[in-house]
Amino acid sequence: MRAVHRILAALFLATAACSGGGPTGPRDPDQPPPAADRFAVSTSALSFAPSENEQTVRLENHGADPVPWRAEASAGWLTVTPSGGSLPPGEALARIVIQRASLPIGTHSAEARFYLDEVLFMVAVTAENPGQALARVQPAAVRLGPDTGAATVTVSNAGSAPLAWSMSGPAWLSIQPAQGTLAAGSSLPVALAPDRPGLSDGLHEGQVALTSDGGSLAVAVSVEVASPAHLRLSPTAVDFGTSASTRTVTIVNEGGRALDWSATEDAPWLTLSATSGSVAPHASQAVTLAAARSGLDDGEHQTTLTVSSNGGEGALTVRIDAAGASPPPSPPPPPPPP
Template sequence: MRRSGTPLMMIRSLCCIATAVAVFSSTGSGVTAADAQQTSGAPAQAPSTLRNDSVKSSSSALERKSRRLIRKPAAQKNGMTAEVKPSNTYQSGMTPSGTINVVTDEPVTKEPTAPAKNSTLAPPVTSPTTGTISQPFSLFGSVSSPASTAAPKPAASAGVAAAAAAGGTAPSSPAVPRQLGRLLSEMPGMSKLVVQPTSSVPPSPPSPPPSPPPANPAISLSPLNLAFSAQQGGANPAAQMISVSNAGGGTLSWSANDNAAWLTLSPASGTGNGTVSATVALGSLGVGTYSASITVNATGAATVTVPVTLTVTAAPVPPSIGLSPTSLSFSAQQGGGNPSPKTFSISNAGGGTLSWSVSDNASWLTLSPSSGTGNGTVTATVTTGTLTAATYTATVTVSATGAASQTVPITFTVAPASTTITLSPTTLTYSATQGGTNPAAKSITVTSNGSWTATSNAGWMTLSPSSGNGNGTISVSINAATAAVGSNTGTITVSGGGTTKTVAVTLTLSAPSSSSATLTWNANTESDLAGYKIYRATASGAYGAPIATIPAGTVSYAATGLQAGTTYFFVVTAYDSAGNESTFSNEVSKSVF
């Protein structure tokens, strides 16, 4: 056979196959006798014979052609393939038709051929450039619904199509020749011609899907965490809210719990949507960060936890007033000038900002400045004015916001007005002989407008009176016995009202120009003995004032300055610390010649 005729032979075989497929499909669908008569032109009395002959003839041709197309790969050595394309899906009452395409890599020529039985074969179309032949076809007869009311059996072509689509071998059945099934399995494109007829009975409506199971409740919280902050020892922080809602189905019956003593929840349970108030009580909590958890539970729902954080910070250090010095004192004279101002410093001994102010409670005291911020210095000024002589006190109060007040005590001493003192004479001079009589007393006139006092710095000098007010006279006596031979000097001081005046005193004590006498005696043994007194006279028993006072422990005395031609008499007494004096001792005498 010529190579150019191979495609045409193949097309004829395919047309026969298409005719057989249509007949098989009609057989599976129950073609009527009238249909068979129209297709074959035979009498209607023998529809079965016509159908069987058609099946037989087509099956035989199919078997031969399929063997040549399928079993011999050499048919495609030149790159020749065949494809059957139905024009539609065949259902009851339709005439199957379509196109058979044969593709080869060589040019082909058209060769007329007779149509197969039960088919019409149009002249092939030749494409010299592509080597493709398209052969339209249509099958005689149509696919009809079964005459029986019973449920239609599945067409054999359905099984064949399924097998062909899967790439396997179509199962054999009484209505489908084994060769056809084998051909369709090896040529999947042929399965498009084999379609299960569609029943005219409308399909049953689909069953409704099963109802989904009811959804469980689900806890939804907002916010998902809480954070509180407060100062130690301060006020409790504001309460915070947690919204509870049902994010699922059913009914949400929830309860809320916490694990911290400082945390309180209200309400602790509820149904459906709700709000939980979280309240914090600081109590005695120290500085630090505290953690807790709020747990919300509900039947049938997963538990949700809300972390809670409480931060307690240290209270800020308040300001504190520091003062230096902590007290002030002033002094002045009545009617005199004001004393110099004095200052004290204010500092912040704590934290924060020290905003201070000062005040006092005395009319004679003035403060400047009266307020300030931070460190500062305050000047205190006192005014004597009409204040009389006395000691005055006042208090300066230093106050500051957030700090304890501090005080500064003030003392102001006002002395009496200035006193004028005039003394006359301003010097005194005395002379005496050792062992002789004391010189006569002298006087000092005091002129003053105030009080005064008089003092002496010499033991051999005595003042009387020692004080006075206003004008007065001071008597100055000399005890030569306690003075040393030679020049003795001393000072009398008169003071009053801040004024001081002095008088210089000189005593010249000369040595005696005659002999002397030494007295001795036995010591007094009394425990309170203070000393001894020596008496001298120029006549027996005529004793006046003692000429000398001897301290205890001394039991002798040298009497000097005895004048020649005179007899002297001596006695000794003892005196105690209370001033009590004993009687005279025995009298002794000495005559100086």
């Protein structure tokens, strides 16, 4: 009986092959190709790197007529653009886009489904979201007074991925550290120190730029420079000669801080309009010297005026010529005898 079945099966296959209508026979060239051969999608899988948000697939129509197509995504973070239309003979492009902001940290999988004239093609999509760094810096502005050696700002990472950062600023500002990497949720103090010896007195302003893979920020920096008070006398010697009765000396402050001064002299014939005072930074004060010749012996007299201050000491040499000075008055005559 089994032999009979085998003979009958062989006869059936032979008959079908001769008639050209069996499964192994040639396809009629006038008939359209099967649907699976008429359409194609360029890939069956896409993988998105952490920095990628978009890739493209190619839709192919091998037929002679346009066909409708549509697309859908299996996850809310995945979209296909356009989502459908008419696919002409040849090919067209579709964009597969991921919304990374809506992805939790980790690796995610979904599918993009393409229906080409209702023939389904599926593209597996894998996307990785390692997280995103987010730079912060506080405060946004610092001011260093004349006696402030350094200021501190804090760089922090408010994101969910490591933050690579660097800082740069004016040439007169030292930044320590100037670069680094911060783990998610961590922070680091950064010292800003001005190089005052290289700066002139006054207010200097600049900006510190923070550059990172989590955003760019800026910190406004102002530095006040005030060099120590510095005394200078002008001139350093005066001469009243034989007739002058007044001369002027100028007390100059060449520093960036107030100059407090006082003067001492031990010559009874010399008086000053002021024996102490305070001079503002980079300013001056005139002091009048007055000489009295009466009562002086004939000849030249000299004394040294000493000026002391918080910006150093100065000495002023003062000379006067008493030749021809009026003699002191004669004492009154004695009273007559009783």
